[in-house]
Amino acid sequence: MFKRLPGDEARNLVSTTPDTAIVFRPAVVKTPAIITFIIYIWRFLSALVRATWRHPVAVAVPVALGVAWYWYGWPVAASLSGTVAMALASWAFLDRPSFARLVGYRLLAWWRLVWIYRRHWQPVMIVSGLGRHIRGRDYLPRLGKVTCTSWADMVTVRMLKGQAVKDWADRTDHLAHGFGAKSCRVALSHAGRLTLTFPRSDPLASPLPALPIPDEPTVGPVEIGKDEDGRPWRLKVHGTHVLVAGATGAGKGSIIWSVIRSLLPAADAGLVELWALDPKLMELSYGRALFGSRYAATPEECAGLLDEAVCVMQKRAARFAGLQRSHTPTVVDPFVLVVVDEVAFLTAYQSDRQLRQRISAALATLTTQGRAVGVGVMAALQDPRKEVMNIRNLFPDKIALRLDESEQVDMVLGDGARDRGALADRISPVPELGAGVGYVRLEASPEPVRVRAAYVSDHDIRAMVDAYAQRGEAA
Numbered sequence: 001m002f003k004r005l006p007g008d009e010a011r012n013l014v015s016t017t018p019d020t021a022i023v024f025r026p027a028v029v030k031t032p033a034i035i036t037f038i039i040y041i042w043r044f045l046s047a048l049v050r051a052t053w054r055h056p057v058a059v060a061v062p063v064a065l066g067v068a069w070y071w072y073g074w075p076v077a078a079s080l081s082g083t084v085a086m087a088l089a090s091w092a093f094l095d096r097p098s099f100a101r102l103v104g105y106r107l108l109a110w111w112r113l114v115w116i117y118r119r120h121w122q123p124v125m126i127v128s129g130l131g132r133h134i135r136g137r138d139y140l141p142r143l144g145k146v147t148c149t150s151w152a153d154m155v156t157v158r159m160l161k162g163q164a165v166k167d168w169a170d171r172t173d174h175l176a177h178g179f180g181a182k183s184c185r186v187a188l189s190h191a192g193r194l195t196l197t198f199p200r201s202d203p204l205a206s207p208l209p210a211l212p213i214p215d216e217p218t219v220g221p222v223e224i225g226k227d228e229d230g231r232p233w234r235l236k237v238h239g240t241h242v243l244v245a246g247a248t249g250a251g252k253g254s255i256i257w258s259v260i261r262s263l264l265p266a267a268d269a270g271l272v273e274l275w276a277l278d279p280k281l282m283e284l285s286y287g288r289a290l291f292g293s294r295y296a297a298t299p300e301e302c303a304g305l306l307d308e309a310v311c312v313m314q315k316r317a318a319r320f321a322g323l324q325r326s327h328t329p330t331v332v333d334p335f336v337l338v339v340v341d342e343v344a345f346l347t348a349y350q351s352d353r354q355l356r357q358r359i360s361a362a363l364a365t366l367t368t369q370g371r372a373v374g375v376g377v378m379a380a381l382q383d384p385r386k387e388v389m390n391i392r393n394l395f396p397d398k399i400a401l402r403l404d405e406s407e408q409v410d411m412v413l414g415d416g417a418r419d420r421g422a423l424a425d426r427i428s429p430v431p432e433l434g435a436g437v438g439y440v441r442l443e444a445s446p447e448p449v450r451v452r453a454a455y456v457s458d459h460d461i462r463a464m465v466d467a468y469a470q471r472g473e474a475a
């Protein structure tokens with residue numbers, strides 16, 4: 001026997017099917033044909049005005065050709081279109097970047113809007129659960145503008161009322177596959193509006209050679225690679241602390257060495273001091289001469305060097321107190337960058353408990369108080385779990401290179417970073433494709449940015465040592 005549910009009787013009473021006792025017929029109000037006609041004409045005219053307003057050139061070209069055909073016949077129209085096509089082809093040939101910016105990417109964006117996004121919008125939204133089909137009506141998020149760059153499509157979307165960014169972030173896989181892309185990133189642009197980024201190609205797929213050493217001493221954001229838009233990746237090291245996390249072979253060394261490389265002229269001019277802690281005795285020992293006496297490898301030496309850095313910091317803080325609130329690098333008070341390779345060797349894997357506590361306390365002191373007085377820490381580590389690195393949140397700026405597990409991404413970059421598209425666990429383990437590739441999340445911006453560090457080879461490091469260690473000795 002089926003259980004009778006409350007309301008079953010009412011369902012039989014109020015029914016639209018003719019075999020039940022009481023037949024309920026909803027009133028049908030017929031809309032006069034003229035009103036429907038006016039609505040369609042209105043929609044057509046407003047779409048026409050909108051298209052002319054938004055795409056004046058795209059509308060003017062076919063209209064001009066149509067007018068030429070009508071008034072002067074098809075040969076004139078054909079030769080006119082030939083001339084326009086030739087002019088565009090020569091423009092593309094002579095100045096590709098400006099042609100791509102002003103014509104190419106706009107045409108591509110229009111084509112992809114029509115052929116990819118508008119065509120698949122309804123099924124992708126319904127199947128992914130971002131749209132609803134209720135009583136024969138579709139309620140879909142509004143597809144906005146599509147903009148193309150050299151590597152990706154940026155699609156603006158107006159969310160349905162009541163939707164949250166997380167609803168979209170949870171469905172990036174559905175969106176990517178639905179629109180034929182490898183991945184999708186979600187960013188909030190305004191209240192209720194999102195920008196979805198669908199990469200078409202990977203501009204960071206090939207390794208970058210080491211960047212030239214700057215001509216002028218610079219402590220400001222240093223150029224160490226490229227971001228996904230093809231712009232130089234400039235990392236701020238003065239006035240912050242940077243944590244670099246990545247599995248073995250992820251390319252942590254390329255970030256450390258690219259930063260050191262770009263600070264060399266400033267170090268040479270006395271505006272920067274590079275202090276190196278190299279408990280693995282692998283990475284930094286290669287350029288040991290660049291650090292002079294500020295190089296430590298054994299845990300005891302590392303603890304000593306960190307204590308020294310805390311001392312410098314505290315003396316400066318005492319001198320600056322009440323006089324200045326931020327640090328400007330000078331020869332008297334240079335910016336001190338403490339570089340720590342594999343910090344977990346000193347904090348988690350260190351068997352001597354007292355030494356471990358001393359090192360952790362020094363690192364915590366530097367990362368909480370150092371940046372205002374010109375002492376920064378840049379630490380690299382493989383395993384970002386809290387048990388291994390309990391002070392990871394004290395680093396304002398974080399970089400996640402290739403990681404082994406998806407949960408580690410948020411551990412490094414902060415909550416929600418993976419949902420926003422920082423897929424560090426999906427970076428290729430093949431060094432040519434993925435080493436040095438990562439996501440940066442800066443203190444000032446919650447959006448993770450995909451980047452690739454330039455590769456500083458052993459040969460480059462030797463050349464750096466030859467050029468700058470000798471100068472340091474001579475000075």
Ligand SMILES: Nc1ncnc2c1ncn2[C@@H]1O[C@H](COP(=O)(O)OP(=O)(O)OP(=O)(O)O)[C@@H](O)[C@H]1O
Nearest residue numbers: 207248249250251252253254431435436453454455
């Ligand atoms: N930016 C880069 N671009 C291209 N290839 C790179 C880059 N960085 C590193 N590689 C390649 O990847 C290999 C591993 O790099 P690296 O030793 O720096 O990784 P790591 O993260 O420091 O690893 P580990 O923690 O084991 O020391 C290098 O030998 C090099 O061939």
